[in-house]
Amino acid sequence: MSIKSIKKKDRAGELIQKNKRIFKxxxxxxxxxxxxxxxLTCNSKHSFDLSRKGYLNLLTAGNTPVYSxxxxxxxxxVCESGFYDxxxxELSKIINEYKKLRNNEEISILDAGCGEGSHINGILKKVTENxxxxxxxxxxxxxxxxxxxxxxADIIWCVADLARLPFQNKSFDVALNILSPANYSEFNRILNDKGIIIKVVPGSNYLKELREIIYTDKDVSDYSNNKVINYFEQKLDVEEIQNINYKFHVSNEFLPHFIRMTPLTWEKSTERLNDxxxxxxxxxxxxxxxxxxxxKR
Ligand SMILES: C[S@@+](CC[C@H](N)C(=O)[O-])C[C@H]1O[C@@H](n2cnc3c(N)ncnc32)[C@H](O)[C@@H]1O
Structure with a gap:
């Protein structure tokens, strides 16, 4: 094991020990x-090793990966290029305001379905008073x-199912759920009573330039996120809905990364991708x- 990975693992271990109260x-x-x-162990000796990279695998059953x-x-x-900056x-602004409302008390933030981690990592860098x-x-x-x-190494990373979160009741103040599936009963359980949840969903023009080429047979502006918003409203009280809309410049050399980063292009013919x-x-x-x-109150 290299010195770098020993340090990473030690740092992660310290962080987890400091926050052991959140785990279940x-x-x-x-x-x-x-x-x-x-x-990470419980009194009944169920034990979960910290990987060399410094993350915990808390899955109790195998799963077939959907994304490669x-x-x-x-x-x-794509995230590093600033596409989602x-x-x-905006998310950092909302969290900063929320923290002020809570008189800068200690808060914990969960990104459920965090993918390769750039969003919560970016928030950690932007949120003031860390x-x-x-x-x-x-x-x-x-x-x-x-x-x-x-x-x-300043974020606790866990492989886990968001439908069976390995965290205690009311252990988080902010739950983020960005372009990922949701499980509102779990989110309600792990959120404390003053907590907030921020769900990010695509709007009708999201990646429209790619979708227009891929789906020649349908009107891509037809997509609506109303169903997702309605379902959210059934499970939680909606405080605010915001839209973010912008165009991001891409060079031809960088385009392959956009094609690979989205499930939209899966199973599409080479011909369509060449288009x-x-x-x-x-x-x-x-x-x-x-x-x-x-x-819900
Ligand atoms: C479209 S990606 C979005 C990832 C990230 N939030 C982003 O915006 O880049 C959806 C993510 O949800 C994760 N996911 C799907 N089902 C999940 C589950 N049951 N528990 C945890 N993560 C899940 C996938 O592995 C994937 O990383």
Missing amino acids: CPVCCGKMFMNDFGS KELFEARHL PLIV QNKTYVGVDISKDSINIAARNN IYEKNISSITVDLTLIIGTK
Whole structure:
């Protein structure tokens, strides 16, 4: 093991030990703590090793990955290019305001379905007064968490199912759910009574330049996120809905990363994908809806 990975693992172990109160044993629901061998353990001796990269795998059953490692690597490059920066700025602003409302008390933030981790990582860099904050990123894909843990040792990274979150009741103040599936009963359970949830969903023009080429047979502006918003409203009180809409300049050399980062292009013929290059797309639209909610009162 290299010195760098020992340091990373130690740093992650310290962070997890400091925040052990948030964890719940995925097997027996008991309280957890870091043992002398660097594993997260409960009193019934269910034990979960910290990987060399510094993340925990808290899945109790196997799962077949839906997204490939290649997709997450491409998504990472796209995020690093600044494609989602306006979204990160907005999310950081909302969290900063929320923290002020809570008189700068200690808060914990969960990104459920965090993918390769760039969003919560970007928020950590942008949110002011980073003391008194715990950041946790969870995704069911080990490949995505591997990339996430490579890039930030100040965030607790867990491979886990967001439908069976390995956290105690009311252990988070902010739950983020960005372009990922939701499980509102779990989100309600882990959120404290004053907590907020921010769900980010695509708007009708999201990636429209790519979709127009891929789906020649349908009107791409037909998509509406009303159903998702209505379902959210049934489960939580909606405080605010915001839209973010902008165009991001892309060069032809960078286009392959956009094609690889989205499931939209899966199972599409090479011919259709070649069309994307030939159309000389110079910009791609980001159209997102942020739904901010609280527990039902
Ligand atoms: C479209 S990606 C979005 C990832 C990231 N939030 C982003 O915006 O780049 C959807 C993510 O949800 C994750 N996911 C799907 N089902 C999940 C589950 N049951 N528990 C945790 N993560 C899940 C996938 O592995 C994937 O990383």
